[in-house]
Amino acid sequence: xxxxxxxxxxxxxxxxxxxxxxxxxxxxxxxxxxxxxxxxxxxxxxxxxxxxxxxxxxxxxxxxxxxxxxxxxxxxxxxxxxxxxxxxxxxxxxxxxxxxxxxxxxxxxxxxxxxxxxxxxxxxxxxxxxxxxxxxxxxxxxxxxxxxxxxxxxxxxxxxxxxxxxxxxxxxxxxxxxxxxxxxxxxxxxxxxxxxxxxxxxxxxxxxxxxxxxxxxxxxxxxxxxxxxxxxxxxxxxxxxxxxxxxxxxxxxxxxxxxxxxxxxxxxxxxxxxxxxxxxxxxxxxxxxxxxxxxxxxxxxxxxxxxxxxxxxxxxx
Amino acid sequence: xxxxxxxxxxxxxxxxxxxxxxxxxxxxxxxxxxxxxxxxxxxxxxxxxxxxxxxxxxxxxxxxxxxxxxxxxxxxxxxxxxxxxxxxxxxxxxxxxxxxxxxxxxxxxxxxxxxxxxxxxxxxxxxxxxxxxxxxxxxxxxxxxxxxxxxxxxxxxxxxxxxxxxxxxxxxxxxxxxxxxxxxxxxxxxxxxxxxxxxxxxxxxxxxxxxxxxxxxxxxxxxxxxxxxxxxxxxxxxxxxxxxxxxxxxxxxxxxxxxxxxxxxxxxxxxxxxxxxxxxxxxxxxxxxxxxxxxxxxxxxxxxxxxxxxxxxxxxxxxxxxxxxxxxxxxxxxxxxxxxxxxxxxxxxxxxxxxxxxxxxxxxxxxxxxxxxxxxxxxxxxxxxxxxxxxxxxxxxxxxxxxxxxxxxxxxxxxxxxxxxxxxxxxxxxxxxxxxxxxxxxxxxxxxxxxxxxxxxxxxxxxxxxxxxxxxxxxxxxxxxxxxxxxxxxxxxxxxxxxxxxxxxxxxxxxxxxxxxxxxxxxxxxxxxxxxxxxxxxxxxxxxxxxxxxxxxxxxxxxxxxxxxxxxxxxxxxxxxxxxxxxxxxxxx
Numbered sequence: 001x002x003x004x005x006x007x008x009x010x011x012x013x014x015x016x017x018x019x020x021x022x023x024x025x026x027x028x029x030x031x032x033x034x035x036x037x038x039x040x041x042x043x044x045x046x047x048x049x050x051x052x053x054x055x056x057x058x059x060x061x062x063x064x065x066x067x068x069x070x071x072x073x074x075x076x077x078x079x080x081x082x083x084x085x086x087x088x089x090x091x092x093x094x095x096x097x098x099x100x101x102x103x104x105x106x107x108x109x110x111x112x113x114x115x116x117x118x119x120x121x122x123x124x125x126x127x128x129x130x131x132x133x134x135x136x137x138x139x140x141x142x143x144x145x146x147x148x149x150x151x152x153x154x155x156x157x158x159x160x161x162x163x164x165x166x167x168x169x170x171x172x173x174x175x176x177x178x179x180x181x182x183x184x185x186x187x188x189x190x191x192x193x194x195x196x197x198x199x200x201x202x203x204x205x206x207x208x209x210x211x212x213x214x215x216x217x218x219x220x221x222x223x224x225x226x227x228x229x230x231x232x233x234x235x236x237x238x239x240x241x242x243x244x245x246x247x248x249x250x251x252x253x254x255x256x257x258x259x260x261x262x263x264x265x266x267x268x269x270x271x272x273x274x275x276x277x278x279x280x281x282x283x284x285x286x287x288x289x290x291x292x293x294x295x296x297x298x299x300x301x302x303x304x305x306x307x308x309x310x311x312x313x314x315x316x317x
Numbered sequence: 318x319x320x321x322x323x324x325x326x327x328x329x330x331x332x333x334x335x336x337x338x339x340x341x342x343x344x345x346x347x348x349x350x351x352x353x354x355x356x357x358x359x360x361x362x363x364x365x366x367x368x369x370x371x372x373x374x375x376x377x378x379x380x381x382x383x384x385x386x387x388x389x390x391x392x393x394x395x396x397x398x399x400x401x402x403x404x405x406x407x408x409x410x411x412x413x414x415x416x417x418x419x420x421x422x423x424x425x426x427x428x429x430x431x432x433x434x435x436x437x438x439x440x441x442x443x444x445x446x447x448x449x450x451x452x453x454x455x456x457x458x459x460x461x462x463x464x465x466x467x468x469x470x471x472x473x474x475x476x477x478x479x480x481x482x483x484x485x486x487x488x489x490x491x492x493x494x495x496x497x498x499x500x501x502x503x504x505x506x507x508x509x510x511x512x513x514x515x516x517x518x519x520x521x522x523x524x525x526x527x528x529x530x531x532x533x534x535x536x537x538x539x540x541x542x543x544x545x546x547x548x549x550x551x552x553x554x555x556x557x558x559x560x561x562x563x564x565x566x567x568x569x570x571x572x573x574x575x576x577x578x579x580x581x582x583x584x585x586x587x588x589x590x591x592x593x594x595x596x597x598x599x600x601x602x603x604x605x606x607x608x609x610x611x612x613x614x615x616x617x618x619x620x621x622x623x624x625x626x627x628x629x630x631x632x633x634x635x636x637x638x639x640x641x642x643x644x645x646x647x648x649x650x651x652x653x654x655x656x657x658x659x660x661x662x663x664x665x666x667x668x669x670x671x672x673x674x675x676x677x678x679x680x681x682x683x684x685x686x687x688x689x690x691x692x693x694x695x696x697x698x699x700x701x702x703x704x705x706x707x708x709x710x711x712x713x714x715x716x717x718x719x720x721x722x723x724x725x726x727x728x729x730x731x732x733x734x735x736x737x738x739x740x741x742x743x744x745x746x747x748x749x750x751x752x753x754x755x756x757x758x759x760x761x762x763x764x765x766x767x768x769x770x771x772x773x774x775x776x777x778x779x780x781x782x783x784x785x786x787x788x789x790x791x792x793x794x795x796x797x798x799x800x801x802x803x804x805x806x807x808x809x810x811x812x813x814x815x816x817x818x819x820x821x822x823x824x825x826x827x828x829x830x831x832x833x834x835x836x837x838x839x840x841x842x843x844x845x846x847x848x849x850x851x852x853x854x855x856x857x858x859x860x861x862x863x864x865x866x867x868x869x870x871x872x873x874x875x876x877x878x879x880x881x882x883x884x885x886x887x888x889x890x891x892x893x894x895x896x897x898x899x900x901x902x903x904x905x906x
Contacts, residue, residue: 032789036796038420039808040497042822052495080420081411082568091587155623158393162620168404168590168612168627263615268588272615276409280420281789 008305012298019294020070020287024063027286034079034281053079066287076284080277085288089270095165096257096269099185103192104250111197115204116236122209130201138198146191146264153187160186163266188265192258203246207239214238241312248304252296384639386880388646392905393625396879401607403882403900405629405893406614406621410591413571414582415555416548417489417498418564427591427611428548429894431472431576433600435463435482436546438890441709442656442811443846444542448477448549448577448600454844458537461545465528470598471551472574472581479530483522484552484559486532486545487511490519493564499544504535514562537842539849540812551575579604579898589613605884605901622648622877629878629885629893635694639875648877649885655874656705656889658816659689659806661867665827667801669750674733676864679752679802680719682726682776684768689870692764700868702857703816707889709846710813710853716861726776735777743777751779755794755803758786762804798826802867811890813853814841820865828865881905 033055035046050056054065069076075085114134118127137145154162161167165184172180211217212235220234221227257271270289277285309315407426413419416428435449449463469477489500490508501508507520521533534541550556554575558566574582579601580593593609614621618630623645632638634652642650663670663679670676689697701718704711730743730750738744742751752773756762766782773780785791795803810816814837819825821837833856840852861868878885881903888895 030790032787032791032793036792037789038497039805042502042818043824044822045497045502049495052493077568080413082413082418082420082571088587095588150620155620158624162624162626163614164612164626165589166586169399169402169592169608169610266614268586268613273588279787279789 008302012302015298016291016294020067020291021063023290023294024066024287025059027281027283027290028059028062030281032281034283037280066284070291075288078277078282078285080280080282080285085284088273088285089288089292092268092270092273093255093257095267096262096271097255098181099188099192099258099261099267099269100254100256102185103189103196104254106189106193107196107200110193111200111204112236112240114197115201116208116231116239118201119205119208119212119239120231131205134198134201137194142191142195142260143264145194146187146261149187149191150264160184163264165268184265185267188261188267191264192261200246203243204239207242208235211235211239241308244304244307244311246304247307248300248302249297251300251303252293255296256293382652384643384650386647386649387643389880389905391646392879392881393623393647396625396628396881397905400902400904402610403606403608403629403897403902404610404612404627406618406627407591407611408615409613410585410611412585412587413568414574414585415550415567415571417485417494417496417500417550418567418571419496426892426894427582428574428576429578429891430580430593430609430897431574431578431582432548433577433579434547435465435549436543437895438543438811440888440890441707442813442890443709444546447546449546452542452546454542458539458842458844459535460531460533461542462525462529462531463546465530466600467528469577469600471554472576472578472596472598473551473554474598475551475553477549477551477577478527479524480527481549481552482530483524484556485548485550486522487519488550488556488559488564491564492562495564498547500547503538503541503544506533506535511561517561539841539844540814542844543811549577578894580609583608599898601898604898609897622879625879628882629876631874631876633693634696634873634875637694638696642875642877645877647879649880650875650877651887653874653876653887654705654707654889655872656707656810657807658700658703658705658810658871659804659869660700660703661802661869662795662805662825663864663866664798664801665825665865666798669735669745669748670801671827672733673863674729675735675750676867677719678726678729678733678776679773679778680726680864680867681722681729682778683772683867684721685719685869686721688765688768692768693761696873697870698873700871702861702868703820703866704813704853704857705810705816705889706871708810708813708816710850710857712850712854712857714854715858721772723772723775730776737777741774741777742779749779750777751781752801753799754780754782755791755800756782756784757788757791757804758784765804804869806872809890813849817856817860820860825865830859830863833859833863 033050034053035041035049035055038046041049047056054062057065066076077083078085078088081088114130118130121127150162153160161184163184166172166177166180167184170177170180217230217235220230225234255270257269257274259271259275261267262269262272263275274286274289277289408423409421410423410427411421413421413424414428414431416425416432419425419428434447436452437445437447439445446466448465448469450466452461452463454461463482465477465479465482471477486500486505488494489496489498490505490511492512492514494501501512505519505521507516507518507522510516511519523531523533525531532545555567555570572585576582576596577599579596579599581596583592583594585591590613591611593611595604595607597603612621612627614627618627619641621627622630631653632642639650642648663676665671685699689699698706699718701716702712733745735743735745735750738749742749744750754766754769756765762784766784770780770782785794791803794800807816807819817837817840820828820833836852836856836859840849840856843849843852876887883901883903884896884899885893886896886899887893
């Protein structure tokens with residue numbers, strides 16, 4: 001196990017190094033830079049500023065400078081916001097995380113429950129209706145559902161706020177604040193859950209159907225175990241195994257933010273910020289954020305491999 | 318597009334909700350949001366206002382075309398309950414609130430409430446007093462002397478003197494200064510020596526007494542008054558860590574501004590809101606509404622206006638928008654023209670387009686009325702000169718309107734030697750006349766392409782459009798020279814010379830006309846407005862004939878605000894900052 005980990009970790013470092021260079025080059029090679037979008041500057045001033053920001057230097061030199069600083073924990077200042085990149089992450093990422101973690105939890109929970117029941121009662125009216133509804137929800141674009149819900153719940157009935165994370169100008173603290181945030185996140189979480197639900201439910205349903213046909217389920221039933229025990233202890237545990245792979249992929253998604261949802265609901269998250277920064281070519285912020293996601297992805301896959309081993313003793317590492 | 322200018326850029330995008338192009342320093346994609354406040358920005362000379370005594374834009378309120386709210390009882394409860402606070406949407410303030418040291422126009426909107434410039438301008442861009450109560454220019458137009466008001470204070474209570482003004486001008490000429498202020502392009506005497514580190518101070522800046530400061534330029538420049546007359550940074554606060562050649566420390570002060578404006582910063586929550594409270598050290602009358610909030614609102618602000626979460630929003634002046642606003646019942650709607658102009662930059666390095674007749678033919682042969690007025694549902698009008706229609710220098714005298722005229726366009730091309738060849742496309746010396754057009758992705762670009770394609774086909778010109786979703790990519794393609802026509806809009810223009818910068822500074826490559834350069838210089842040599850008007854008229858007539866770019870359109874916007882706000886006005890140059898201190902909230906039951 002420990003040799004495996006050491007080997008795995010050294011691969012990870014290599015992968016991240018390669019990824020960082022690739023990402024840096026891609027950003028640097030995208031047409032236009034931080035200066036070119038500023039319509040107020042004269043050509044000479046642009047050249048002067050490129051000099052100040054070091055944008056006129058060769059790619060390799062810029063990369064090494066960035067990497068050198070990054071290894072010292074210095075990810076630089078955002079060009080547009082004039083703040084350290086890490087401070088900005090800290091200001092935005094947790095908002096995205098809050099939405100993602102709640103909706104991911106709800107998605108998984110609901111998907112498992114529905115998936116199990118639908119599989120158990122395969123081809124029943126419940127199964128048919130649920131699958132129909134889920135396919136419907138999957139095929140509607142998120143911006144449409146989002147705007148539609150805003151129109152119904154916020155504009156027409158005034159039940160929920162149309163967007164944002166808190167009421168503008170509110171001085172609420174403690175529980176009142178928590179309640180306010182919950183009210184604001186209801187709609188975005190609902191949309192995110194609805195959209196994620198479809199594929200995951202299908203996944204659990206088909207896994208469960210496979211497992212229910214296995215010999216050991218027949219054996220369990222033959223032993224006289226209760227149906228509940230058969231279903232949730234023997235069948236579900238095995239049906240969930242392949243889902244561990246998915247857990248690893250969820251990790252970057254938890255912190256990555258969601259561009260569309262955050263835009264529609266005016267949520268102060270990192271997804272929106274990333275898009276804006278890309279439009280501006282705010283290199284330090286873009287680099288920092290993309291690398292952060294790369295690190296999370298690599299850690300996520302390692303995590304799911306280890307979890308696999310923990311959950312299923314048959315797997316050897 | 319790019320070009321230096323005083324004040325902001327954001328305004329164009331914001332307001333328009335349409336012409337994406339105008340993108341400013343932060344083009345990203347927010348162009349199509351109607352979100353913002355219409356505001357001034359400006360890293361540059363921004364301005365702010367404040368002005369109790371000048372109330373720049375107050376006239377717009379009863380302006381022609383304004384529509385009063387029909388039914389105040391429809392006012393949403395959320396708005397009614399807010400009795401001491403006004404909320405306005407702003408696309409994306411990032412937290413860099415030090416004037417001159419910010420990159421985004423939205424941060425400029427914020428700092429325009431926190432700082433008042435030395436010199437303001439009224440709705441026609443004529444200078445009026447700000448922190449400086451008066452000023453004079455020397456005979457040769459090279460020396461400007463500013464007299465500060467008595468008893469000015471920063472928001473932290475410390476006094477504001479000529480020392481602070483001198484510090485502000487000095488730091489903007491520092492070698493490491495990386496903002497887009499134009500102060501360092503004015504050529505203050507001794508500024509080069511300072512920049513190179515050969516002098517410890519700038520020779521041309523002289524403090525006569527704590528209330529009086531003068532500055533001498535290498536050469537006369539009438540636009541210097543408003544450029545120099547910008548916001549003032551406290552030397553005690555912003556200058557205590559300053560060492561010549563290093564302005565990096567300014568970043569750490571960007572979220573804690575010390576200003577001179579009607580409001581001071583209370584709290585900034587990234588991605589959510591910026592809160593302000595009245596500044597008790599402000600020199601003018603205390604703002605009538607004690608609190609103000611800029612709410613970060615990406616994209617559409619309709620739902621916030623409708624639910625009463627914001628009090629004010631601006632929209633493109635399409636009939637559809639106006640009808641929808643009217644149906645809300647509780648908003649007043651006022652039309653508004655941003656101080657910009659739209660144009661098609663022409664690649665003057667391409668052989669065909671070097672010919673004035675071809676450029677004129679392309680203008681005559683383009684149905685601008687259909688594109689910018691009719692298809693835009695009235696949210697635009699046609700431009701024929703490089704000036705906004707609200708400028709004091711604007712004129713239509715002796716200006717060719719280039720009304721759509723296919724026959725005229727055809728005969729001009731014939732004269733230029735472009736004869737119809739195979740497939741109906743004109744040719745000269747075996748080369749086809751093709752136009753490679755670049756535009757930003759937007760509804761207006763789609764309209765433009767549809768109409769232009771048809772127009773130019775009728776003219777015998779092959780039209781090849783290319784659309785960019787990303788403004789930076791578009792600009793870099795233009796810089797690479799791979800285009801014939803590209804749609805742009807200027808940033809906000811204050812002085813008439815601002816609208817001409819692009820023809821002087823190398824922005825529009827390949828245009829050089831000694832007569833124009835001479836007139837341009839002459840226009841900056843005198844500060845007398847009547848004399849300048851005559852000079853600019855001549856320039857406009859010249860450029861209208863030569864068409865170094867094809868002038869296209871002026872945008873039209875409306876702002877809508879809930880009718881419980883009284884005394885609201887919007888300045889084309891400072892947005893709402895100018896009249897905000899006078900806004901008051903009426904009791905509505």
